[in-house]
Amino acid sequence: MEWLESSWLAESVRQSLWLYPLLEILHILSFSILFGAVFLFDLRLLGFSRRLPITALAKHLFPWVYLSFGGTILTGFCLFIVDATAIAANLAFRLKLLLILLAAINAAVYQKSVSKSSQKWNVGVSSPTKVKAIALISLILWTAVIGSGRLIAYL
Numbered sequence: 001m002e003w004l005e006s007s008w009l010a011e012s013v014r015q016s017l018w019l020y021p022l023l024e025i026l027h028i029l030s031f032s033i034l035f036g037a038v039f040l041f042d043l044r045l046l047g048f049s050r051r052l053p054i055t056a057l058a059k060h061l062f063p064w065v066y067l068s069f070g071g072t073i074l075t076g077f078c079l080f081i082v083d084a085t086a087i088a089a090n091l092a093f094r095l096k097l098l099l100i101l102l103a104a105i106n107a108a109v110y111q112k113s114v115s116k117s118s119q120k121w122n123v124g125v126s127s128p129t130k131v132k133a134i135a136l137i138s139l140i141l142w143t144a145v146i147g148s149g150r151l152i153a154y155l
């Protein structure tokens with residue numbers, strides 16, 4: 001943590017008047033796109049807008065999910081290294097990283113085990129219970145990530 005805090009990147013962010021607020025803005029922008037895309041896809045899996053083909057929605061949203069996830073991690077890391085020792089000890093931050101890991105595993109379960117059969121429940125029919133469960137878990141986990149992220153400043 002001390003090595004990260006003394007890195008030239010951490011030093012540059014600390015020395016700059018506008019770099020930290022800019023990183024915060026980019027962090028918020030990235031996770032807003034991430035959460036928005038995940039939220040809308042999960043609602044479709046839960047059965048909203050059944051006339052909307054799941055495969056077409058996935059093709060539209062998933063590139064933004066991957067891009068915004070990368071952007072959130074990158075900006076989050078730059079925010080983190082500025083005060084790595086203190087933030088690493090922050091319970092809300094630790095909880096957030098655990099929740100991000102669980103949400104990523106849940107998304108991988110969707111990709112690996114159910115998305116291949118999505119043609120069977122693509123349009124106009126109810127998604128299988130397993131798919132709805134994955135969507136509900138995703139909504140709960142990502143909402144908790146946002147909540148724990150906000151609590152970092154309070155703990």
Ligand code: HEM
Pocket residue numbers: 024027028031069072073075076077079080087100145146147148149150151152153
């Ligand atoms: C990928 C999912 C992530 C989401 C959804 C997320 C969400 C959030 C939220 C909601 C906040 C509070 C923003 C505010 O109220 O101003 C926040 C702050 C923060 N996040 Fe993340 N974050 C994510 C990943 C990360 C990662 C991977 C790191 C570090 C490795 C990180 C580091 C931080 C830090 C240091 C803050 C505090 C910034 C400050 O208020 O000074 N985040 N994040």
